[in-house]
Amino acid sequence: xxxxxxxxxxxxxxxxxxxxxxxxxxxxxxxxxxxxxxxxxxxxxxxxxxxxxxxxxxxxxxxxxxxxxxxxxxxxxxxxxxxxxxxxxxxxxxxxxxxxxxxxxxxxxxxxxxxxxxxxx
Amino acid sequence: xxxxxxxxxxxxxxxxxxxxxxxxxxxxxxxxxxxxxxxxxxxxxxxxxxxxxxxxxxxxxxxxxxxxxxxxxxxxxxxxxxxxxxxxxxxxxxxxxxxxxxxxxxxxx
Numbered sequence: 001x002x003x004x005x006x007x008x009x010x011x012x013x014x015x016x017x018x019x020x021x022x023x024x025x026x027x028x029x030x031x032x033x034x035x036x037x038x039x040x041x042x043x044x045x046x047x048x049x050x051x052x053x054x055x056x057x058x059x060x061x062x063x064x065x066x067x068x069x070x071x072x073x074x075x076x077x078x079x080x081x082x083x084x085x086x087x088x089x090x091x092x093x094x095x096x097x098x099x100x101x102x103x104x105x106x107x108x109x110x111x112x113x114x115x116x117x118x119x120x121x
Numbered sequence: 122x123x124x125x126x127x128x129x130x131x132x133x134x135x136x137x138x139x140x141x142x143x144x145x146x147x148x149x150x151x152x153x154x155x156x157x158x159x160x161x162x163x164x165x166x167x168x169x170x171x172x173x174x175x176x177x178x179x180x181x182x183x184x185x186x187x188x189x190x191x192x193x194x195x196x197x198x199x200x201x202x203x204x205x206x207x208x209x210x211x212x213x214x215x216x217x218x219x220x221x222x223x224x225x226x227x228x229x230x
Contacts, residue, residue: 033217042209042222043164090162109155109169110211110218115162 002027002095004113012119013083020079021116023093028073031096033110034066038089049076049093083120091116123148125212127221135229138200142224144210145192152213154186154193159207159223167195167208200228 003026013019023032032049047055047068055068070076080087093113125146134140146154153171157164168177170186170193177184181200186193197204207223 043220045217048217092163109166110213111166112157112163117162 002029002111004095004111006093006113006116008116009114010117012121014121015084017083018079018081019118020077021091023076023113025074025095029095029097032070032076033094034068034078035092035094036089085120088120089118091118123214123219125210125219125221127210127224129224131225133227133229134200136201139198140200140226142195142208143192144221146212147191148212148214148219150215155211156184156195157209159209164209202228202230204228
C-alpha cells in the first residue's frame with residue numbers, strides 16, 4: 001500500500017476565492033485521481049492527474065474550475081477556483097500502483113489520501 | 122452506462138448481529154471489485170476481488186464475487202459498534218473505478 005498525505009486537512013473559505021489542495025505519496029505511482037464527495041453522497045471522480053501533461057477530466061468538470069498539476073510521480077495538486085458554497089465537499093486524492101493500466105493494470109487496489117474537508121461560506 | 126448499485130442504502134443492527142451488504146454492477150471491461158470502509162473522510166481498503174467464487178476473509182469480514190451474475194456481497198459477523206461506517210463498493214473498469222452510493226451501517230450497543 002501507499003502512504004498518502006493531503007494538505008490542508010480542512011479549510012473554511014470565502015466565496016470567490018481559490019484553494020489549492022496538495023497530495024503527496026511516499027512512492028512513485030502510475031495513476032493519481034481526484035475525487036469529490038459531497039455531503040451524503042458517494043465519491044465522484046473529478047479527473048485523472050497525468051504526469052507531465054494535462055489532466056483528464058470527467059463529464060461535468062472543467063480545467064478552468066479545477067486546474068490540476070502533476071509535476072512528478074509522487075505529487076499532485078487540485079485547485080478549486082472561484083469557489084461557491086456548492087463546492088463545499090470532501091476532496092480526496094487516490095493512487096493506484098500499476099504499470100500497465102487496462103491490461104495487467106487495474107488489478108491493484110486504489111488507496112485514498114486522508115481527504116480535505118472544504119467549507120465555502 | 123457503467124454503474125454500481127449498492128443495497129440496502131442504510132442498515133441499523135444490534136451488536137452481535139450478522140449483516141450482508143450487496144453490490145451489483147454493470148461495468149464495461151470489468152477488472153476488479155473493491156470494498157471500502159469509510160468512517161470519517163478517507164475510505165479504507167478492505168478487499169479486492171477479481172475471481173468468482175473465491176471468498177476473501179479478514180477477521181469477521183468476508184466477501185465473495187459472482188462475475189456471472191455481476192454482484193458481490195460483504196458479510197460482517199458478530200457486528201460491533203466499531204463496524205458502524207459507510208461501506209463502499211467500487212468496480213474497476215478499463216480506465217477508472219466506479220463507486221456505488223454506499224451502505225450506511227449503524228451498530229447499536
